[in-house]
Amino acid sequence: MGHTCRGTINLATATITVDDACNFVISNGGAQTYHLKASCEVERQRWITALELAKAKAAHLQQESGSQNSEVQSALRTLGSKVEDLSTCNDLISKHGSALQRSLSELDSLRLTGEAGDKIRQVTERATLFRITSNAMINACRDFLALAQAHSKKWQKALQAEREQRVRLEETLETLAKQHNHLERAFRGAAAISVRVGSAGPGPGKGEASDEDDDNEFFDAMEEAPEFITVPEPLTMSQEPSQELVPLKKRRTRIPDKPNYSLNLWSIMKNCIGKELSKIPMPVNFNEPISMLQRLSEDLEYYELLDKAAKCHSSLEQMCYVAAFSVSSYSTTVHRTGKPFNPLLGETYELDRRREYGYRSLCEQVSHHPPAAAHHAISDRGWTLRQEITVASKFRGKYLSIMPLGTIHAIFEKGQSHYTWKKVTTTVHNIIVGKLWIDQSGEIDVVNHTTGDRCHLKFAPYSYFSRDVARKVTGVVMDKDGKAHYVLSGTWDEKMELSRVMQSSRGGENGAEGKQKTVYQTLKAREIWRRNPLPEGAETMYYFTSLALTLNEMEDGVAPTDSRRRPDQRLMEDGRWDEANAEKQRLEEKQRSARREREREAVNAPHDNYNALWFDRCNDPINGEPVHIYKGGYWESKERGSWEGCPDIF
Known part of the structure; x- marks a missing residue:
């Protein structure tokens, strides 16, 4: 008035x-x-x-x-x-x-x-x-x-x-x-x-009692029967293929501390409500100093689960390790509220750990809008992992949803088992007020297309009104006839356990949506996966894991398009954020100019006529999805030191 x-x-x-x-x-x-x-x-x-x-x-x-x-x-x-x-x-x-x-x-x-x-x-x-x-x-x-x-x-x-x-x-x-x-x-x-609560509070805690609103209940069986699953022994020196012993490279254990800048994410995000974030230029202030290609390569942190799966004689036992691997990739995200750099079109990233761990991995950014990255990893220990991930992200007002679209494939030489699954939705909470924290929610179906076995995993969304354990994941491994053989339970940020099912029956009590609960009597649970501890001082280094700290370390012989050579990302890692922002704008304008040039050259093309260098566009033979599959040639080019075909993107 x-x-x-x-x-x-x-x-x-x-x-x-x-x-x-x-x-x-x-x-x-x-x-x-x-x-x-x-x-x-x-x-x-x-x-x-x-x-x-x-x-x-x-x-x-x-x-x-x-x-x-x-x-x-x-x-x-x-x-x-x-x-x-x-x-x-x-x-x-x-x-x-x-x-x-x-x-x-x-x-x-x-x-x-x-x-x-x-x-x-x-x-x-x-x-x-x-x-x-x-x-x-x-x-x-x-x-x-x-x-x-x-x-x-x-x-x-x-x-x-x-x-x-x-x-x-x-x-x-x-x-x-x-x-x-x-x-x-x-x-x-x-x-x-x-009620007695173990730990409450966002970045939600652990230890709450269960509401039992799931469709399944798990009880330890009283029988002292021998457990079916055996943990494969690690390779001894005598089992390793003979090779000349060469000292392994000593990799770094620190990066420069994150500068103590006062940031206000809301001041940027309030103009992005309901928009696709990949199209909005964001300052490096909200990034972490690695690219999405490097973040995708982090899925291999727990490669040992695939090594163990490759040795299994039972396809159902193998399924347990593959399902645990699908959960393990989320453990790196629990404190990682920084956004990875959007890769430039044609950017690549190699992760060669063949001498240390038997695998090597290659990622390439194959599309800019929508942003899509193709990934191919192969191990001397009998497995191949490939995926193409397109990330859709929307700001909903109070929280940010990140929806990875695409299918992950794991193929094992023994038995020619071919598994597929998809990723769940990641949610970043408290954009406006409070401390940022991350949740994973949704369901994953891990399917063995060779045998028909399947594992249905549920990632329970965090709720203040549930007394259930935070970040909970549960799953049931079934054969092609729908018979349950194992149950998996744990949390995506800490550990997974498995139990052999001795007997299952329909309970008298109704569960969610009026469905009858299935009661599984199981043997004592055994731990199948546990998260590696964070390195000392991780809180000042973007909460990077020991693997993440090495991802942007410069290496000889990598392609000129490798993320390690990206100048704005390097400046940010060195703490020179103002220079990094200026360099980021230059690189994005260079990318736009290259796209305009391609459009001028192909006026009648129905879409951007860009072709990836190391991956071929085709329809996936398993599910028919349009996808990019590695066509070979990268590692051979590296051995020759010949990169003539690489685009000039930096």
């Missing part, structure tokens, strides 16, 4: 507090205090929400208005000061001009003739013209100042309306997010009184 009346409280400076379930208090800290009572708790909360929104808006508009008025008035004062300076100059010009003309008149009175007289008359005329022009300039400046003062109110009003419209959505979102956090904290406080 533009005016006040008796009893008015200015919302911008008011305090709003909750008294009890239905009562609340509005006060200005002085004489005015209102004690209000709603008919129920829900109605009280509706009032609180409406008042808090109005308060946030009032405070913001007051601040904006004051800022706008201050800016405009400051500009007008500066203009006025400059016009005063001009006016002073004009007075001096008039004064000196008059003196000049008097002197000229005195010269003229000497009745000089000939050329001298003509010159004096010419100078007199020019002095007169100069005085007229300077007077006109001063008058124009005065008119400009008068117009600026007359229109200043109109400018302020238009500017205020524009800003008001722009901030309305972000104010609402920010306030609701804070209220949501408040309610969640209140719920946790209440839950702590009624």
